[in-house]
Amino acid sequence: xxxxxxxxxxxxxxxxxxxxxxxxxxxxxxxxxxxxxxxxxxxxxxxxxxxxxxxxxxxxxxxxxxxxxxxxxxxxxxxxxxxxxxxxxxxxxxxxxxxxxxxxxxxxxxxxxxxxxxxxxxxxxxxxxxxxxxxxxxxxxxxxxxxxxxxxxxxxxxxxxxxxxxxxxxxxxxxxxxxxxxxxxxxxxxxxxxxxxxxxxxxxxxxxxxxxxxxxxxxxxxxxxxxxxxxxxxxxxxxxxxxxxxxxxxxxxxxxxxxx
Numbered sequence: 202x203x204x205x206x207x208x209x210x211x212x213x214x215x216x217x218x219x220x221x222x223x224x225x226x227x228x229x230x231x232x233x234x235x236x237x238x239x240x241x242x243x244x245x246x247x248x249x250x251x252x253x254x255x256x257x258x259x260x261x262x263x264x265x266x267x268x269x270x271x272x273x274x275x276x277x278x279x280x281x282x283x284x285x286x287x288x289x290x291x292x293x294x295x296x297x298x299x300x301x302x303x304x305x306x307x308x309x310x311x312x313x314x315x316x317x318x319x320x321x322x323x324x325x326x327x328x329x330x331x332x333x334x335x336x337x338x339x340x341x342x343x344x345x346x347x348x349x350x351x352x353x354x355x356x357x358x359x360x361x362x363x364x365x366x367x368x369x370x371x372x373x374x375x376x377x378x379x380x381x382x383x384x385x386x387x388x389x390x391x392x393x394x395x396x397x398x399x400x401x402x403x404x405x406x407x408x409x410x411x412x413x414x415x416x417x418x419x420x421x422x423x424x425x426x427x428x429x430x431x432x433x434x435x436x437x438x439x440x441x442x443x444x445x446x447x448x449x450x451x452x453x454x455x456x457x458x459x460x461x
Contacts, residue, residue, distance in 0.1 A: 206295075206334050206374050206404040207426035210240055210270060213460055215417065215453035217446075218408065218431035219262070220245035221255045229434065230258075230265035232443040237450050241266055242429065243293070244274035246350070252285045259292040270294045274336075278317040286329065296333035297374070302364055303339055305352030337368035338376040341384065342409060358385075362392050369396065369403035377425075379409025381432050383416060386423050393424025412436075412445060414452030421456035428453060 207214055217238040219225060222245040233241060243259065262271065273289075274297040275281035301309040308316075321328045339361055340353035356364070365375045377384060384407050392405065407420050408429030420428050430449045437443040 205402060205426075206406075208402075208404075212426075213421050213453065213457045214239045214427035215450050216240050216242050216272075216406070216408075216427050216429045217434060218242045218244055218429050219258060219434075220247075220250070220431065221258045222247045222249035222251075223435060224438070225258050225261070226438060227261065227265060228441070229438045230262055232437070232446065233434070234266035234269070236443075236447060237454065238269065238430075239427075240270045240272060242272045242274050242297075244276060244297075245280075246276045250276070250280050252280070252282060255280065256285065256289060259289050263292050272297055274299060275317070278313055278320075281317060283320040283324075290329075294332065296329055297336045298330075298333045299336040299338055299376075301338050301340055301351055301353070302368070303354045303356050305354050306350065309351050334374050335372065336374040336376055337365065338378050339365060340378050340380070341388075342378070342380045342382045344380075344382075358388050358391060361388060362395055365392060365405075366395060366399065366401060369401050369405075370399075372403070374404045374406060376406045376408065379407070381409055383410030384420065386419055389420065389423040389425055396424075411449055414448040414455070417449040417452030418456045421453060422459060 215238050217233050219241060221243055271293045272295045273281065273293045298314055300311045300314060304310050318328045340351055343353050343355060368375050389407060404426045405424065406427045406429060407425040411417050411420060411428050411430050412433040417428055433449060434446050437446045
């Protein structure tokens, strides 16, 4: 049985998301490498994410972020063609095999995954399942940048809790994606309460709008196993002051100490 993502990496986690479609300076990568973030996720939902940009950022990240686990979270099969996965095999540790249960576009509810895996099956090979975690991402900010592609469906709190518990019960990582908007802390608490009541083990990742140490602390103590910080990092790149990014890590470390 595969260990849950947070168990494998060790408890409460601060994850940094790098978007290959954006400008990623050496200074930004160096700041992430010098930080205490637990893991780095490479992911971007925009059409500006290309294999060329992914290869570039993975290669440079190997230089500036050598000692941190790296997760590749492709949002579309074209972001992770087989030749590129083979080429970059030594530059990442884990894969997120993702679907969006509340997507209006059926491709995002699982069709993309089948399309992606077919690249291996057609040549008699097996996709890198041994390095992968199945992920159910619930898009909870309907104004996210990729809304025209995903077409997320509005879901109520009870449905989110029920569906995400079923996902976790099936061994999937659950990701609450708020895409730049700070999340619903009461929803996180409600989910965590039900999860504990039903003795369900697994990983809940929450991303979006976590730009202060207070927000990082609040989300992790409310019940998230991991938080994702991304937009704050890119604002720091513009000002060349990475203090706000480091502050979110400080909040995560406080949560770790409190829940240890």
